[in-house]
Amino acid sequence: MSRPYEPQDEIRVAIVGAGIVGLVLAVTLNTFDIERKISIDIYEASAELSEIGAGINIWPRTWRIFQEIGPGLGDMIKPFFDHPPDLKLRPIFEVRKADQKDGFKVTDIKARGASASLTDHETFSSLLSIKVGHSVSTEQTFNALFLSISLSPLIPIAPLPKNSRCALHLSHRLIDYVESKQGPVTLHFSDQPPRTCDILIGADGIKSTVRKIFLSRLPNSERYTRCMDPVWSGAIAYRGLVKREELESVYPGHRALGHPGLMYFGKNKHTVVYPISGGKFINVVAAIHNWSKEGTEWDGNRPLNEEVPQQEFLKHFESWEDEYKVLISCIKQPTRWALQRMNHLDTFARGKVFLMGDSVCRSIEPSGYLSRFADHRLTRKAHAMVPYQGAGAAVGIDDAYIFACLLTHPSTPRTLSPQCTANLAEAYNRTCVPRAHHFSKLSTFQGQLNTLRTPECDVYRENDGSVPREILLDVFRQAERNWCWTVSDVREDRRKAEGILRKLVNGKEVMARL
Numbered sequence: 001m002s003r004p005y006e007p008q009d010e011i012r013v014a015i016v017g018a019g020i021v022g023l024v025l026a027v028t029l030n031t032f033d034i035e036r037k038i039s040i041d042i043y044e045a046s047a048e049l050s051e052i053g054a055g056i057n058i059w060p061r062t063w064r065i066f067q068e069i070g071p072g073l074g075d076m077i078k079p080f081f082d083h084p085p086d087l088k089l090r091p092i093f094e095v096r097k098a099d100q101k102d103g104f105k106v107t108d109i110k111a112r113g114a115s116a117s118l119t120d121h122e123t124f125s126s127l128l129s130i131k132v133g134h135s136v137s138t139e140q141t142f143n144a145l146f147l148s149i150s151l152s153p154l155i156p157i158a159p160l161p162k163n164s165r166c167a168l169h170l171s172h173r174l175i176d177y178v179e180s181k182q183g184p185v186t187l188h189f190s191d192q193p194p195r196t197c198d199i200l201i202g203a204d205g206i207k208s209t210v211r212k213i214f215l216s217r218l219p220n221s222e223r224y225t226r227c228m229d230p231v232w233s234g235a236i237a238y239r240g241l242v243k244r245e246e247l248e249s250v251y252p253g254h255r256a257l258g259h260p261g262l263m264y265f266g267k268n269k270h271t272v273v274y275p276i277s278g279g280k281f282i283n284v285v286a287a288i289h290n291w292s293k294e295g296t297e298w299d300g301n302r303p304l305n306e307e308v309p310q311q312e313f314l315k316h317f318e319s320w321e322d323e324y325k326v327l328i329s330c331i332k333q334p335t336r337w338a339l340q341r342m343n344h345l346d347t348f349a350r351g352k353v354f355l356m357g358d359s360v361c362r363s364i365e366p367s368g369y370l371s372r373f374a375d376h377r378l379t380r381k382a383h384a385m386v387p388y389q390g391a392g393a394a395v396g397i398d399d400a401y402i403f404a405c406l407l408t409h410p411s412t413p414r415t416l417s418p419q420c421t422a423n424l425a426e427a428y429n430r431t432c433v434p435r436a437h438h439f440s441k442l443s444t445f446q447g448q449l450n451t452l453r454t455p456e457c458d459v460y461r462e463n464d465g466s467v468p469r470e471i472l473l474d475v476f477r478q479a480e481r482n483w484c485w486t487v488s489d490v491r492e493d494r495r496k497a498e499g500i501l502r503k504l505v506n507g508k509e510v511m512a513r514l
Contacts (some may be wrong), residue, residue: 099266
């Protein structure tokens, strides 16, 4: 007969997924846990932390979180930015109408903040050499860098001592969990012994195992069938790198050689272009939209991403301006990506299980979309919203920050009762769900603007050179306004969440019901 569960004198948090959101959560919990009431276990399915992500945009909103959660973290990351992540307004894209022989500039889109540009292997080889049980790769990824400079004080060299407050477990693929109302959550892994925790965090991406199990066990779970798996956004993206010297040789003085970012657009198509690796390469991501397919299933006989013949890519842009066609002709081995998204959830947490980051509301995307990062290989990074705002990682980091604030709040005791976890879930849901939905809709709207899917442009078709410039200016002024969220203050969301929690604890708020 098994022994009855004995409450622990600490809150044991299990984070499934060692992506950027899971790592940020671990660091934030450690920073805010001044009572030392939390221990953390990070479970990662992979055998090494490599090829995790394409880097992230660091908007002022996100930068404030980094400055708050890691003393010295900002200073260590700052050298890898393309420019300081301050509030100075800078051009991020020159916008050109390119789906015609004589393309022209419409305007510049400006925004505040910066992008991480983590590229120099020699610089990182000493930083990325942590070994935790299994080898941790020295690949050039933001996640590995973040782990090395932020978690290294928390995660000791293997073997892990019993009093370690943060442990990373590689080669732990979750297959199921069992939630007990009065006892712990039991985690079951393939080829690994079970583990237990008091709070389970699903930060395991767009194909999240935690999300599928979580939704299948909600009341009226049939309502959530459409939210189990990602759906196709109706868009595909072709991606590739252009060597700077090659472009210089075939088109001296090309616009892409000296500009921080370009957006070539036309009806139902647009392309973002920017330098990476200190200008050695130019990253190109070209999206093509079939809006009638939005929300459908991707052809199951085709992979979500694969290398394709160059001609498949080029044929989509045969009528575009010459400078654009020369640029993409330098991509010899393009990759094609199906951009996916998640249908909106109305809850991210219930009981002892919390979802965040890519597992809830953010597309399987080409690495580097709107991110100045040099890793050109296919990655498993996935935001479950379309990527046109560069907001997926930022919203996931917000999730982690808000949850950490709630769990470390003075009103949260060391021993969590069912009512305590219900209060945490309520405050988390009421803060994070509406915000995630807002960003998802905003990103979709941005994609529509970028491809002239607006009432003013309905009468125009691809290659139509008669679109008045004034209409195009109005479209992209709206696109620029959509970036205003980047300077908003996440601490307002924190105050909202903590206010909800305090009222719930004091009995002044009514709990919502699923």
